[in-house]
Amino acid sequence: MAIHPKEQRLILKYADEPGYTPSIDSYLEHGGYDMLKKAVTMEPQAIMDEVKKSTLRGRGGAGFPCGLKWSFVDRKSGKPIYLVCNCDESEPGTFKDRQIVHKDPHQLIEGMMISAFANNVAKSFIYIREEMPHGAKILDQAILEAKEKGFVGDNVLGSGYSCDIVVHRGAAAYICGEETGLIESLEGKRANPRIKPPYFPAVLGLYNCPTIVNNVETLCNAVHILDMGAEAFTKIGRPNNAGTRIWCVSGGVQRPGYYEVGEMTLGELVYDICGGPLPGRTIKAIIPGGSSMKILKNGERYTGKNPDGSEYDWGLEDIPLDYDGIAAAGSMSGSGGMMVLDDTVSIPGALANLMAFYSHESCGQCTPCREGSLWLKKITSRMVHEQARPEDVDLMLDVAGQIAGRTICAFGFAVAWPVQSYIAKFEDEFREYAARLSDPNADRQAIKELACNG
């Protein structure tokens, strides 16, 4: 895949180079493991300080500062510290970690070993999604190669530090990607997220030991932070949004795919890089960061005040493509899975599709999410099967409101946000949809076709 000139590739720099393979030879030829060699000569604290200074934020979804996360780790308990790479990439619309694992696995391994060394980790795990069997094989092979060269395992590069990496294939559920659900699953249990307090991973994580859980892309960034230095790293992107991000664009654009970019606007990505909507169509809305994030409507103005007091007034395409920019527009950059909905898409249909997914993936632990998600699925599915009722819109909003913020993990938000945002932005479409269905003379075939477009 040709690299678009507007891209700024750091993590995927070599991944798509012709002839570049996932083997350790390819990686070494491109300067691989140099940073690990550098890291083991450094003080662990110095590496941690560097990561903290880089203002690197988590790439998995929540965007939590990585250095801060590391600083929470309980280092006085006397228990081993574990590092878990969250490679359970399953947010609909997201396929960035897959590229790293499939094309440049050693970069992840190097990033993990640097992070492990910095945090004095006793053992590391890569929790890889069950549905990525090929990726697991590649990682296994890569770890084997890295062990042979002394990058992983006992006495890493003669430093006296030892750490093994274990590849663990996931349990094939969306919730396995939730930090504490992942830990439960890694322990061999059903991936029910844990209650916090007391089970904060940094204190009581894997096997009740202090545990760091980081996303694949986040860990890879450790290599580049050491390489270019924290200061240079912070120069990429706006303040507090340092580094490149890999965006996975899907849906109604001419060139869907993954693109690693620095500072730019949403419009630049969607129109310039991805070529904009398909011929004859217009963009209706964009879900910016994976299916659970709130939808952004095209044509709307996004206004508000910056922290410095200045005001902003953006159209959809002007929204800065980073954590704070998308947050200022009322959504989240999430996992970087951007879905573009064009004018052929029925919003109620899209919502029905999403609710089918989330009701299927709710772990079933907390009452509001378990019952609420299926209820929403039943309502939306009834809606698109020509049995919408005028009161359904208000009911859905109410049900979503009863889920959000009342569950153990953030999955409750993932169910509620689409409902709340789709209705907030497209209430007319929902109401019109319901009204049309209560009209006995409605063209039912047309409605059906529209509904199937979800």
Place this chain on the structure above:
Amino acid sequence: MAEENKENLITVNIDGQDLQVPPGTNMVEAVKMLGKEVPHYCYHPKLSVAGNCRMCLVEMGMPGRDRATGEAMLNEDGTPKIMWMPGPAIACGTKAAPGMHIKTNSPKAVESRESVTEFLLINHPLDCPICDQAGECKLQEFSASHGRGYSRFVEEKNVKPKRTRLGPRVTLDDERCILCSRCIRFSQEVAKDDVLGFTDRGSYSTLTCFPGKELANNYSLNTVDICPVGALTSTDFRFKMRVWFLKETKSIDFESSVGCNTVVSSREGKIYRITPRQNDEVNDTWMPDSGRELYKQVEAVDRLSFSSVNGSETSAVEAIKSAAELLKGEGVAIVGSGRNTVEEQFVLKAIADRVNAKGVYLVARYGDDDEILVSKDRNPNVRGALATGLISDLPAEQLSVLASQIDSGEVKTLLATKEDLVAAGLTVEQLKKVKLVVIDTHASDTTANADVVIAGLTQFEKSGTLINQQFRIQKFHKAVPGPVGSIDDLAALSAIQASLSGETMPTVVGTVWERIAAEGSIFEGLSFKGIPDTGALLDGSAFAGLAFAEGKSLHFEPKLEAAAAE
């Protein structure tokens, strides 16, 4: 809590009311101390916290601190400024910290409960009229007190398996299950038999046993007790009786020296079930399945329903008269029982003194110690026999000394209570050599060879006390009347003693206790009425030299790991 050092207490505020609690107190329990209730399903005081039902959502806040200075933030009136959390918090997962404020009845908390109730009901069958749990169902109660009273759900309800056999004693209705996971946690944490789990996801989650396993441990019925809804039902009890008709009587499990506190539920003289009664010092809130079946002995086919002399039916009064006559003879020995009550043992001791008994014996009964709530000593009241002075040493399992006394002619008359002497090692020939008086409830080789048989009562038909392995004296009460023709063992023994001694003897538990307490033993100062429902610890130090058989048994400790992380 009373022994808790006052200085260690912290102050929390619940609905505007300050309360002193030990740090780390679970907020559900803290609210309980105020006589209020935070409704909950998944939380159980004796299990780990799961926090999944979300019924106990409350508003929670902590005194604010200025980020820059670390100073406490104050309101205009000088009171600490409370920073309320934006979302509701689960009370069960919240541990008391200094200055913590919670609101259990704010509009937000009320709305949270209403929505959880709505969610729990949308897929729950509306079959209360045919559900065994009706009347003691938390979902039914909370729906009435915390529900909105109407349904907005017009979709089809989920369909799940009905009448699943989870084990020999437990039947599951999955549609009623609200997935609180209490039964799963109980099996893991208390019964140490990890056989239950959920399959499938979301609203289709289904409780089931692991493949090839069943819920068959001796504590399985506790899952039925703690099931907040009618999902887990006792196969023995289901469809037998509506619970609101049942009369509840406080009782004690007789099957071992643990002395689990129980409730016997009966209606019109018939017992329907036995369930555990909370006693944090003895059995927490649990009891073994085996103890729940003991009520079946009340109506067993071999139950003695009349007294007899030389094989012919007679009135209890006649039988007692004949017994007293026999015991006036020479060479009397007594076989008491670890299943007798303290009062019966006390009167037996008086009889033994009166007749100058050639020997007083008990029959030891040992089984496997499960280290939970069934101890090795399967007699509930050996310590009562020691404390009343009936015996001075631990009993043996076989009556071999007595056998040789009979063979040698030293013992010519025998008074036996609640024991089958043949099972304890005497031969029928030996029984035939002596004049035999038996007080028992069920027919045995011993009653078949007795000169006088007095039909006594089971523990469900009389009141009394027992002393358990901790030297805790615990009382139980009469739940149902005995069969026509039977007589209270204590009354029979007292009548015999009255006849032997010519004195008047008290015949009911309360008045016998006036005598017991007057003897100046470890019972001093006690009265039957004065013993609390959870029992009273006696000073057993006088018996410290005896090699009692019991090992350790269950005691609930909050999870240390989780507590330490706070």
